[in-house]
Amino acid sequence: MSQPLQKIVIVGAGFGGLSAAKALSKAPVEITLIDRQNHHLFQPLLYQVATAALTPAEIAVPIRHILRHQKNVHVVMDSVDAVDTSVKCVTTKDGQRFDYDVLILATGARHSYFGKDHWAQHAPGLKTLGDAFDLRERILSAFEQAENLASSDLAAAKAHQCFVVVGAGPTGVEMAGAIAELAHSLARDFRKIDPKHNRILLIEGGPDVLPSLAKKLSKRARRDLESLGVEVLTDTMVRDIHADRVETSDSTIASHTAVWAAGVQASPAAKWLGLDPGRSGHVPVDDTLRPQGHDDVYVIGDTALALQNDKPLPGIAPVAKQMGQYVGRRLAQIAVGHTPKGSFRYKDAGALATIGRNRAVADIFGLKVTGFIGWLLWGAAHVYFLIGFKNRLFVVLNWLWSYITWQRGVRLIMHKP
Amino acid sequence: MSQPLQKIVIVGAGFGGLSAAKALSKAPVEITLIDRQNHHLFQPLLYQVATAALTPAEIAVPIRHILRHQKNVHVVMDSVDAVDTSVKCVTTKDGQRFDYDVLILATGARHSYFGKDHWAQHAPGLKTLGDAFDLRERILSAFEQAENLASSDLAAAKAHQCFVVVGAGPTGVEMAGAIAELAHSLARDFRKIDPKHNRILLIEGGPDVLPSLAKKLSKRARRDLESLGVEVLTDTMVRDIHADRVETSDSTIASHTAVWAAGVQASPAAKWLGLDPGRSGHVPVDDTLRPQGHDDVYVIGDTALALQNDKPLPGIAPVAKQMGQYVGRRLAQIAVGHTPKGSFRYKDAGALATIGRNRAVADIFGLKVTGFIGWLLWGAAHVYFLIGFKNRLFVVLNWLWSYITWQRGVRLIMHKP
Numbered sequence: 001m002s003q004p005l006q007k008i009v010i011v012g013a014g015f016g017g018l019s020a021a022k023a024l025s026k027a028p029v030e031i032t033l034i035d036r037q038n039h040h041l042f043q044p045l046l047y048q049v050a051t052a053a054l055t056p057a058e059i060a061v062p063i064r065h066i067l068r069h070q071k072n073v074h075v076v077m078d079s080v081d082a083v084d085t086s087v088k089c090v091t092t093k094d095g096q097r098f099d100y101d102v103l104i105l106a107t108g109a110r111h112s113y114f115g116k117d118h119w120a121q122h123a124p125g126l127k128t129l130g131d132a133f134d135l136r137e138r139i140l141s142a143f144e145q146a147e148n149l150a151s152s153d154l155a156a157a158k159a160h161q162c163f164v165v166v167g168a169g170p171t172g173v174e175m176a177g178a179i180a181e182l183a184h185s186l187a188r189d190f191r192k193i194d195p196k197h198n199r200i201l202l203i204e205g206g207p208d209v210l211p212s213l214a215k216k217l218s219k220r221a222r223r224d225l226e227s228l229g230v231e232v233l234t235d236t237m238v239r240d241i242h243a244d245r246v247e248t249s250d251s252t253i254a255s256h257t258a259v260w261a262a263g264v265q266a267s268p269a270a271k272w273l274g275l276d277p278g279r280s281g282h283v284p285v286d287d288t289l290r291p292q293g294h295d296d297v298y299v300i301g302d303t304a305l306a307l308q309n310d311k312p313l314p315g316i317a318p319v320a321k322q323m324g325q326y327v328g329r330r331l332a333q334i335a336v337g338h339t340p341k342g343s344f345r346y347k348d349a350g351a352l353a354t355i356g357r358n359r360a361v362a363d364i365f366g367l368k369v370t371g372f373i374g375w376l377l378w379g380a381a382h383v384y385f386l387i388g389f390k391n392r393l394f395v396v397l398n399w400l401w402s403y404i405t406w407q408r409g410v411r412l413i414m415h416k417p
Numbered sequence: 418m419s420q421p422l423q424k425i426v427i428v429g430a431g432f433g434g435l436s437a438a439k440a441l442s443k444a445p446v447e448i449t450l451i452d453r454q455n456h457h458l459f460q461p462l463l464y465q466v467a468t469a470a471l472t473p474a475e476i477a478v479p480i481r482h483i484l485r486h487q488k489n490v491h492v493v494m495d496s497v498d499a500v501d502t503s504v505k506c507v508t509t510k511d512g513q514r515f516d517y518d519v520l521i522l523a524t525g526a527r528h529s530y531f532g533k534d535h536w537a538q539h540a541p542g543l544k545t546l547g548d549a550f551d552l553r554e555r556i557l558s559a560f561e562q563a564e565n566l567a568s569s570d571l572a573a574a575k576a577h578q579c580f581v582v583v584g585a586g587p588t589g590v591e592m593a594g595a596i597a598e599l600a601h602s603l604a605r606d607f608r609k610i611d612p613k614h615n616r617i618l619l620i621e622g623g624p625d626v627l628p629s630l631a632k633k634l635s636k637r638a639r640r641d642l643e644s645l646g647v648e649v650l651t652d653t654m655v656r657d658i659h660a661d662r663v664e665t666s667d668s669t670i671a672s673h674t675a676v677w678a679a680g681v682q683a684s685p686a687a688k689w690l691g692l693d694p695g696r697s698g699h700v701p702v703d704d705t706l707r708p709q710g711h712d713d714v715y716v717i718g719d720t721a722l723a724l725q726n727d728k729p730l731p732g733i734a735p736v737a738k739q740m741g742q743y744v745g746r747r748l749a750q751i752a753v754g755h756t757p758k759g760s761f762r763y764k765d766a767g768a769l770a771t772i773g774r775n776r777a778v779a780d781i782f783g784l785k786v787t788g789f790i791g792w793l794l795w796g797a798a799h800v801y802f803l804i805g806f807k808n809r810l811f812v813v814l815n816w817l818w819s820y821i822t823w824q825r826g827v828r829l830i831m832h833k834p
Contacts, residue, residue, distance in 0.1 A: 038561060038830040055472040057827040064606040065828065074608050077561040077830070094565055129831045144455060144494040148511055189481040191491050390818055390826060394811070401807050409807060410474040411482065413455040413494070414546045 005030045006335055009090050009100035011080050012267075013040050013063045016301030016320035017106035021073050023328025027335045031073040032098050034090070038062050038077045041129060042386055044317060045395070047171060049132035050259075051178035052140065052408040056129045058394050061387050080107075083272040085294060102296050104327055105269045105283070109302035109315055112265035112280060119241040123164075123258035126171060133414075135259060139163070139179065140413050142257045143186055143193065150192035158197045159254035164246045166238055167262030168204035169212070170353040173221055175259055176202040177355040180228040185408050201255075203248060204234045205262075210353055210361065212314065217361040220370045224355040238262075264315060269303045278305065282312075287343030289327055298327045306344070313346050317385075322346055354378045357403070422447045423752055426507050426517035428497050429684075430457050430480045433718030433737035434523035438490050440745025444752045448490040449515050451507070455479050455494050458546060459803055461734060462812070464588060466549035467676075468595035469557065469825040473546045475811050478804050497524075500689040502711060519713050521744055522686045522700070526719035526732055529682035529697060536658040540581075540675035543588060550831075552676060556580070556596065557830050559674045560603055560610065567609035575614045576671040581663045583655050584679030585621035586629070587770040590638055592676055593619040594772040597645040602825050618648045618672075620655060620665060622679075627770055627778065629731065634778040637787045641772040655679075681732060686720045695722065699729075704760035706744055715744045723761070730763050734802075739763055771795045774820070 006029045010017045013035040021033050039060040048054040064075040078092040083103065090098045111125030124134055146160035161183075165176040180200045187195040202209070202225060208218045209225065209232060222232050237249040246253045263280075270277035275291060278284070282305035283291050289298050289306060301320030306313045313319045323344060330340040352362035352374065360374035369377055379399065386392050398409060423446045427434045430452040438450050456477040465471040481492040495509040500520065507515045528542030541551055563577035578600075582593040597617045604612040619626070619642060625635045626642065626649060639649050650665065657664040662671050680697075687694035692708060695701070699722035700708050706715045706723060718737030723730045730736045740761060747757040769779035769791065777791035786794055796816065803809050815826060 037832070038557065038828070055474050056829055056831065057472050060829055062606065062828045065824075068606045076565065078565060096565060129829065133831060140455065148493065148495060148513060189479065189485045394814070397811070397814075407482075411455070411479045412473055412477055412546065414473065414550060415454070 006101045006331075007032070007099055008102045008104065008331060009034065009098050010104040010106060011035075011090065011269075012106035012108055012301070012303075013037075013075075014043070014106060014108050014301060014320060015317045016108075016303075016324040017104065018063070018066065019321045019324025020104050020106065020298075020300065020328040020331075021067060021070070021324075023325045024072070024332050024335075025070050027072070027332035029072060029331065029335050032076060032100075033063065033067070033073055034076045034078055034080055034092065034098070035063055036077070036079045037128070038064070039129070040066060040387065042391075043127070044385075045382060046126055046129075046132050047175045047178055049129065049410075050126055050135040050139070050175070051182045052136055052410045052412075053178065053182075053402060054395060054398055055410050056133065058391050058398065059386070060129055061391065066387060080272070085273060085297065088296065100296075102298070102331060104298045104300065105272070105303055106299075106301045106320070106324065107267035107269050107303050109264040109266045109281075111260055112263040113260070114263060116241075119260070122241045122243050123166060123246075123260040125260040126175070136410070137413050137415075138257050139182065140411055143183075143190065144413070145256070146193050146197075147190050150194070155254070157193070158199075159244060160256050161193065161197045162199040162201070162253065162255040162257075164201045164203060164253055164255045164258040166203050166241075166246075166258060166260050168202050168206075168209035168232070168234070169261060170210065170351070172202060172204070172259075172261035173209055173225065173353050173355060175261060176200055176230045177225060177228055177359070180225075180230050181356050182408055184229075185406050186411075198229070199231065199255075200229065201231045201233060201253060203236050203238060203246075204232070205237050207234050209234065213351060213353075213361060213363055214368060217363055217368055217370065221353065221355055221361045224359040224361075224370075228356050228359075264302065266303045269299060273297065288330070289323055289344055300324055300327055308346055316351075318349065319346055352378045352381060423518045423748075424449070424516055425519045425521065425748060426451065426515050427521040427523060428452075428507065428686075429523035429525055429718070429720075430454075430492075431460070431523060431525050431718060431737060432734045433525075433720075433741040434521065435480070435483065436738045436741030437521050437523065437717065437745040437748075438484060438487070438741075440742045441489070441749050441752075442487045444489070444749035446489060446748065446752050449493060449517075450480065450484070450490055451493045451495055451497055451509065451515070452480055453494070453496045454545070455481070456546070457483060457804065459808075460544070462799060462803075463543055463546075463549050464592045464595055466546065466827075467543055467552040467556070467592070468599045469553055469827045469829075470595065470599075470819060471812060471815055472827050473550065475808050475815065476803070477546055478808065483804060497689070502690060502714065505713065517713075519715070519748060521715045521717065522689070522720055523716075523718045523737070523741065524684035524686050524720050526681040526683050526698075528677055529680040530677070531680060533658075536677070539658045539660050540583060540663075540677040542677040543592070553827070554830050554832075555674050556599065557828055560600075560607065561830070562673070563610050563614075564607050567611070572671070574610070575616075576661060577673050578610065578614045579616040579618070579670065579672040579674075581618045581620060581670055581672045581675040583620050583658075583663075583675060583677050585619050585623075585626035585649070585651070586678060587627065587768070589619060589621070589676075589678035590626055590642065590770050590772060592678060593617055593647045594642060594645055594776070597642075597647050598773050599825055601646075602823050603828075615646070616648065616672075617646065618650060618670060620653050620663075621649070621651045622654050624651050626651065630768060630770075630778060630780055631785060634780055634785055634787065638770065638772055638778045641776040641778075641787075645773050645776075681719065683720045686716060690714065705747070706740055706761055717741055717744055723763075725763055733768075735766065736763055769795045769798060
C-alpha cells in the first residue's frame with residue numbers, strides 16, 4: 001500500500017501563496033489553496049484602477065483559472081477563521097475543515113491607522129479591488145460635486161477639488177502622480193470647474209519621498225511630482241482626518257478625499273498560531289521561514305517578519321514571491337524524500353516607481369534610471385510580471401490609448417448598491 | 418440687445434436624451450443634461466457584463482466625455498426630485514434648480530415585479546451597471562458555493578448550480594444563453610463541481626420565447642437555447658421567489674440565483690408632471706411626443722407611451738434614439754425661427770437577439786437570418802452602435818479572445834464594501 005500524499009494547506013493566493021503552489025506543481029503532494037477572494041491581484045498596478053486608468057479585470061485573474069492545469073491543487077474560496085496547530089487543521093467561516101501536514105500562511109497585510117481606526121472611513125487605503133473601486137468612485141464623484149458647486153459655493157467646490165495622499169512610499173507617490181494626471185485629463189470635459197483650483201497634496205512624516213530608494217532618486221521623484229503640480233509636504237505629521245478636512249502638524253486642509261498609504265499591519269496569522277503579535281502584527285520567522293516552535297508551519301510574504309543582515313525584509317511583491325518559491329521548492333524536495341538544504345536569502349533586484357507620463361525612478365541591479373527611460377523600464381517590468389497574455393495585451397493597449405489621447409478610460413461611477 | 422437663448426433641460430442621458438442633445442449640437446440653445454449616473458450605458462450589451470464577458474468600462478462612457486466638444490450643453494450628475502411645470506423649473510436631490518423653456522424627459526424604465534416588490538432582492542433585474550455588477554457577483558459566487566458544498570451536501574450544491582431566468586424577451590433569452598455558456602466555460606477550472614448538475618431554466622408566461630419576433634425565429638431561438646442545455650418553460654407562471662427556490666405554476670425549483678427579465682415600469686415622470694400614471698407608469702404622448710396639456714414638455718424613450726398604427730411602440734433602444742433625434746431636430750428648427758413640421762414616425766429596422774456562440778436570430782428589413790450569419794450580423798450591429806473607438810476595439814478584442822479560448826475574461830468577485 002502506498003503512503004498517503006502529504007497534505008499542504010496554503011492560506012492566501014497573493015504573490016507568496018501562488019508562487020508556493022506553483023513551485024509544487026510537479027510534487028507528489030495534495031495542495032489546498034484557500035483565499036477569501038476568487039482572484040489573484042497584481043497589487044503593484046492597483047493604483048491605476050483607483051485612478052480610472054485600468055479596469056479591475058486587467059490586473060486580476062481567477063485563482064482557479066491560473067491553476068486550472070495543476071491537478072494537485074484544489075482552490076477554495078472561503079475565509080479562514082482559525083488554525084488548530086495541535087490537531088493540525090484549518091477551519092473556515094463557511095464551516096469547512098482542512099487537515100494539513102504542512103501549513104503555509106501567506107495572508108498579507110492590511111492598512112494600519114496607528115490606532116486611529118476611525119480614520120479608515122475618511123481615508124481608505126488600497127489593498128483590494130474593492131478598495132480601488134471605492135476610491136475611484138470617491139475621486140470621480142469629488143469632481144462631479146465640484147462641478148455642481150462651482151457656481152454657488154466656490155470654497156466648497158475647491159474643497160472637493162483637493163486630494164490628500166498620506167504616505168510617500170511607492171503607493172503614495174504613484175497615487176499622487178496619477179491623481180494629478182487624472183485631474184488634468186478631466187479639465188476639458190467639465191464646464192464650470194476651474195482646473196487652477198485642483199490641489200493634490202502628498203504628506204509624509206519623514207524627510208524624503210520614497211525613503212527606501214537612493215537619495216538621488218528620491219530627490220528626482222520629488223521634482224517630478226512637483227512638476228506635475230503635486231504639493232509635497234515632508235516632515236509633516238497627520239494629526240486628524242475628518243470627512244471634510246485633514247489636520248496636519250502645520251495646518252488644516254479642506255479636502256473631501258484622502259487616501260491612506262502610510263502604514264500596514266499584518267493579517268491575524270500571529271493570533272491563529274497563538275503567538276504574541278508585535279506592534280505591526282508580523283510573525284517572526286527563522287531563516288527557513290518558520291516561526292519558532294512550529295516546525296510544520298511556514299509564514300511568508302507581508303505576514304512574516306524575516307531578518308536579513310539584521311534588517312527586516314520589506315513587504316513588497318518580489319520578497320513574497322521569492323519566499324513562496326523557496327518554501328514550495330523546499331517542500332517539493334521533502335516530498336520526494338530528499339533532505340532540503342539551505343536557508344532563505346532574498347535577492348534584491350532593485351525597486352522602481354512611476355510618477356506619471358514619461359516619469360519614473362528606477363534602481364535596477366544598482367543602475368539608477370530616471371525620466372522617459374525609467375518610465376519605459378517601469379512599464380516593461382510591470383507588464384512582464386502580470387499574469388496572463390490577455391491581461392498583458394489589454395494593459396498595454398490601454399496604456400497606449402491613454403498615452404496618445406491623454407484620456408483615462410475607466411471613469412465610471414457605478415453606485416454599487 | 419439680443420434675445421436670451423432658449424433653455425432646454427433634458428433629464429436622462431440614455432439613448433433618447435443623448436440623441437436629443439446631439440441633434441441640438443448646432444442649435445442656438447442652452448442645454449442642461451441631467452443624469453443620476455456619470456455615464457451613458459449601452460444597455461443591449463449589459464447582460465455580457467453580468468455574465469463576465471465584458472467589463473463595465475467597455476459599454477459605458479462618461480456623458481460629459483461624449484459631449485465634451487458640444488459647447489452648448491452642460492452635463493450635471495444629480496437626481497431630479499421634482500418638476501414644477503407652473504414656474505417651469507426642475508429641482509434636484511442636491512438642491513440644484515434649473516429653469517427651462519422646454520423640458521425633455523427621457524428617464525427610462527425600471528423593473529416591475531407586478532406588485533411583488535419583495536421579489537427584487539432574490540431576482541434582481543438588469544438596467545444599470547450596478548445591477549450587472551451585482552448579478553455577476555451572484556452568479557460567480559454560486560459556482561464557488563457549489564464547489565465548497567459538492568463533497569458534503571450534493572443537494573445544496575445542485576441548488577447553487579441552478580439558475581432561473583424569468584421572462585423570455587431579448588434580455589431573458591440572451592441572459593439564459595450567456596449563463597449556459599459561462600457555466601460550460603467554468604467546468605475545467607473547478608475540481609469538485611459536476612458540470613452535469615448545471616441547470617439553466619428560462620421561464621416565460623406566454624407560449625413563445627422572443628414573442629415580438631416572427632414565429633419561425635422564435636422557434637429557432639428556442640431550439641438554439643435547448644441545444645445549449647437551457648430548459649425553456651413556456652406557458653409557465655412564476656408564483657413566488659425566495660432566496661433558495663422559485664415556485665412556478667407547475668413546480669418548485671431549488672435555486673439560489675434568479676434573474677428578472679419579465680417586466681418594466683416607467684420612471685416617475687408621470688408623477689412629476691401631475692399626470693395619472695397608467696399601470697406601467699408610462700406617460701401617454703401625442704404624435705409630437707408631448708403629453709396632453711404640456712406644450713413645452715416632451716417625453717421620449719421607455720418613459721413614453723406613444724402609439725403608432727394604434728399599437729404602443731416598444732421600449733427598445735432604436736425607438737428611444739429616433740424619438741430623441743426627432744425632438745432634437747424639432748427644437749433646433751424652432752430655435753432658428755422655423756415652424757417645425759411633421760409628426761414622429763418610428764422606422765422599424767428589425768430586431769435581433771443572440772443565443773450564444775455562433776447562434777443568433779435576426780429580422781432585419783424583413784430579412785430573417787439565423788445561425789452563424791445571424792450571429793455575425795448581431796455582433797456587427799452592436800459594435801457599430803457602441804459609442805467610442807476604444808470601446809469598439811476592446812469589445813471586439815474581448816469577443817475574439819473569448820471565441821478563441823472559450824473563456825470568459827471578467828470572472829471577478831469583488832465583495833464591494
